[in-house]
Amino acid sequence: MGNDKAAIDNFKDYLHATFHIKDLGAPKYFIGIEIARSDQGISLSQRKFVLEFISEVGLSGCRPTMIPIEQNIKLTTAEYDRGISQNDDPILKDPSGYQRLVGKLIYLTTTRPDISYAVHTLSQFMHSPKRSHLEAALKVVKYLKKCLRLGILWSKQCDMKMRAYCGADYATCPTSRRSVTGYCIKLGDSLLSWKTKKHLTVSLSSAEAEYRAMAKTTCQVVWIRGLLKDLRIQV
Template sequence: MLIAGDDLTLIQDTKDKLQQAFKIKDLGPLKFFLGMEFSRSKEGIIMNQRKYAMELISDMGISGAKPASTPLDLNQKLTIKEYDDISGVFGDDELTDKESYQKLIGKLLYLTLTRPDICYGVQTLSQFMQRPKKSHMEAGLRIVRYIKNQPGLGILLSNRKSEHMQAYCDADWGACPNTRKSVTGFLVKHGDSLISWKSKKQSTVSRSSAESEYRSMATTVSEIVWITGLFKELGQKIVLPVHLFCDSKAALQIATNPKDTTRGQNT
């Protein structure tokens, strides 16, 4: 159990009340919780999953393997098709041991709690849980080899007080070769601290890059609304409006002109 607050007296009173009702042991300042490690510095609190990552590398038997520089190969197109219409080449065989692949993806999903850099690769591989192929397993092991580069990489929760929030979003138009759906990616920062991030395939097919970018903005705005509501309940002031950054001029024009119902041209 974690007890957090800005009043040390109230925290101690809470511990005393719990001690009266239950047999508990006070472990002191937070250092390790559910596979996540916490360390303090002059800049703030650093949250990572180094021990969890090292155990994953060991379990996959690649402790001596060469680290990868990127989570996924840029030119590799992962698909569920038996036959590639574009290249005219038959796909690779399905895995006989599907559970090993499913366990690997489950462990990588938990690692995304402190590793935003692998979110895109993990969400891509999680689409093949029912019928994984050898290429999918190889791509999953590549992500583990990428983690081997910096197993202690994590999130810095800055101690600098801030009332400003900003968000960044982007979309990869038609990125999924199986469904031709686009992929949304966003992150939200509170001051210098990264507090929310996601990489997710969109629910519908976008007919232009402007449309996919606009959908990405809409998803990010929904997240911002939820976070600002949570901060309000916690009594934390947030300066409005929240700045949302997007690199699509067409999507920005649609967002700033509600009367414009066009989907925009390919950009």
């Protein structure tokens, strides 16, 4: 990327002399991500990927759901439930199907921050998933069917002000009692970065959990400001 077209063209010629490349112009579709340009800006979505995904898991005729994950749901590992009857929630004999399902959901978070928390929760059970984990993952797919066209818009209009939002869910993990941080960072009206992550240590109070969330968000803000500075963009 750059603002010197002559330098960009020279670099393309150098690459073409070294490797056989083809300039396809402005991108419209790239590894499952649809890219559309308009007067409002650039929008990214994975609608086609979602449709193929829903068809692959056999939920094309299912009833959509309004939310990706139930509020206050407590998914636990098999080790946590040891000693409890496993008849109601058995471990899946073949975890590969669950792993492929969650792997695709992880890729969808590239343009779908609304499922980040749900995917973060489900990805913790990749090695020994249970039936309840699979049912929760399929609920996310049903939610995706409800809102196929959602994506990200990078607005053409920007006031060059960076805004960050963060929060913490105190002691949300039933097995480790660790809290979860969620944050998103915007430049103007355009979403730049978002994440949901479990804390590495146990917080002794909700205030401590909130401060950890703020610290994590601040680190990301500092990194983005440094990147923009290298690109000679002042915020």
